[in-house]
Amino acid sequence: MGINAPKGTKDILPSQSYKWQFVEKTFKEITARYGFKEIRTPIFEYTELFKRGVGDTTDIVEKQMYSFDDYGGRNITLKPEGTAPVVRAFVENKLYADVLPFKTFYMIPCFRYEKPQAGRLREFHQFGVEIFGTMDMLADAEVIATAVDFLNELKINDLELRINSIGCPLCREAYKESLMSFLKDKYEDLCDTCKGRYFKNPMRILDCKSVECQKLVVGAPRMLDYICEECSTAFDDLKKNLDLMKIDYIVDSGIVRGLDYYTKTAFEIVSNNIGAQGTVCGGGRYDNLIEQIGGPATPGVGFGLGIERLLLLIDQNDEIAPKSPAPDVYIATMGESAKEYGITLSKELRDLDISLELDLMSRNIKSQFKYADKIQTVFTIVIGDEEIENNKLIIKNMSNFEQIVVSREDLVSKLMELLGRN
């Protein structure tokens, strides 16, 4: 019996890693367009950070964190999300005294103890952006636009942007009260999970999938009718900005974030094609978080985007996924002196940034060609005693089977020409 990777984790194998590199590269390009610069924070933090940031009563903090005491007795937690650590770094390094708005992006692994299923892992990866220091709804729109542009750049279709305003602490409290009083005499008829939600997060009942709850919820007060003047104006601003950017959205009052720190803007980008966990990107505004972490009162907005879910979508469309890279050249050799000849040649070609492979398995010529075919090399150079003796090397084009003969002196320039380089 071997040892498996821990439950809920996945190896990213050489045959897949180029896809990750592709989305990483694309994300860097898109965020650069919007002026985000990368931040790298530790993979673990003091547990207290997430208790304060994410919220003591959230599922994440209550039962999903990978926490442990280190040998010095400090309680440590593997990042369950990306925002709180960025805020911590922002406050600790006093970046609020620097140029504002503070705009940053990150690409990180996150860890949550959950039961794995399609699109949900215990170690998963997020790309995210954050903007600190502005209340302007253009920031929210730019955050959303960054995510939308990124997904468009990857040619991922069939996605829906859903936006909502969950208000500020003041109007949300008023709304919660009215919602709870609306549901009060219906409480006994709620499903079991909604009975729990009634006290913990009553807004989520609106989103319940059970038919009974759906019926009970008809005619319930809507958040958007309760948000205060300021929040309402902000939401209108957001919609106006999205319109100006020609970004389609639907207002969905069911969007509720599971992390305590969100205020006003909440949004999700969802797919219906990757199973039950269809939220590819989720984010919103958090105007009180930075203060909660101990910084000066500073508003913020950002998103997190799940890479595994993104890759599920990319894998559904062969046209999106880039091709696995293939080497330019394979050097097939026969015999010991040819092998040595090939080694010398390989050094020269690789120094010219030509990617190439040699036979590392002492295989016969036929097997070497089979291998060259499998790795989809563009050209194969054939070297045997005969070629060395006559100074006539063979360059074979693997796609059309054509062979040309060149002298050693002309090989490099000919090869560069064939590869379309100068």
Place this chain on the structure above:
RNA sequence: GUGGGUAUAGUCAAGUGGUUAAGACACAGGGUUGUGGCUCCUGCAUUCGUGGGUUCGAUCCCCAUUACCCACCCCA
């Protein structure tokens, strides 16, 4: 945490209460005196996730256990 499903080679997979567990792909070698896409040949599971039980006999029936998958919950 609660449900449901599946476990036979590297992969996909057929199979029956009873001698040597199909097949395909992949992989390796060869037919071709030095050349890959096709073709042909050869090799590749003393064993059916693991542990018990029923039985004269179990890959097949029963129980347990583990792993993976899916859904709820929640979220990215």
